[in-house]
């Protein structure tokens with residue numbers, strides 16, 4: 001059987017895969033079984049921050065694997081402690097809980113918010129408002145947090161205690177809070193799976209003021225937007241927000257599983273011994289990888305992400321067949337006249353791997369994609385959209 005046949009026979013049928021079998025890669029170029037090369041404009045859905053098989057990242061990973069690959073959380077390890085220090089120093093957050101994925105990072109954020117609210121506002125205060133169109137993960141609780149009803153339908157009953165509210169409308173929060181006291185509001189600064197939709201800056205500011213005024217926590221899901229993706233270390237920094245907690249994963253370890261929940265001043269002490277845990281969370285290899293990634297997301301790199309972003313917007317804004325371009329940094333959505341799926345399929349034939357997000361073609365290239373490859377890929381998109 002071919003790999004494709006084996007996969008179809010034995011792997012659970014949850015992913016509609018593109019007809020490409022990737023065997024290797026270097027930087028922003030991936031290679032399939034026939035030796036065909038593709039420009040990678042998805043970086044594993046915002047994961048391989050510095051591309052495939054990056055040399056520096058590999059060295060950090062191999063060095064740690066040679067020392068010890070896992071210890072359990074019953075012991076101290078240097079990569080875990082140093083990564084927590086680096087994250088806190090660069091964000092002003094106070095403590096970090098490590099897990100393995102975005103959904104788990106959100107689960108921890110939700111548990112911390114619930115415990116804080118129970119202790120500070122009473123046992124009836126546990127409801128978390130999330131935004132319509134949001135995506136927060138696939139576990140039963142993070143599905144409940146996800147503000148898209150079609151994800152909920154087959155998996156009832158979901159975890160109670162979530163409501164979804166429309167972005168842009170502060171009055172709706174007043175009403176919701178009056179009906180059921182809110183513990184927290186949880187947002188993505190740019191909805192990724194929801195269609196690359198940035199939060200309106202005026203609404204973000206108003207939301208921040210509203211949560212402060214009403215003693216409601218502000219939780220920011222930076223699973224997709226974080227780790228340099230949007231031209232700041234975390235996208236909330238572009239909005240001038242001061243969240244009580246931030247979750248991240250995806251690009252943090254550049255291609256190894258790692259989730260992180262950063263807790264600010266109000267939440268730093270809320271989780272105590274035995275309140276939460278994870279066998280693999282804070283794994284030394286993943287943390288060593290993340291330390292390498294984080295050390296390279298400096299001001300120069302972020303300025304370069306913003307420059308590349310401007311270049312892509314200039315190339316696509318108003319191009320024939322392109323209706324709208326949205327996003328921030330190297331998280332960009334392009335609505336074309338033709339269906340996104342059709343465009344992505346054509347671009348694969350032309351040697352470029354894009355993603356979709358709702359009705360848009362989604363661009364999430366490596367943060368260090370060379371200009372030459374970026375321009376080549378965007379030109380393929382332009383040509384395909386114009387046909």
Ligand code: PLP
Pocket residue numbers: 100101102103104106135136137138188192193221222223224225249250
């Ligand atoms: N939150 C956001 C904003 C995401 O985009 C995703 C995944 O796409 C998740 C959470 C879930 O992350 P994971 O798939 O690592 O559990």
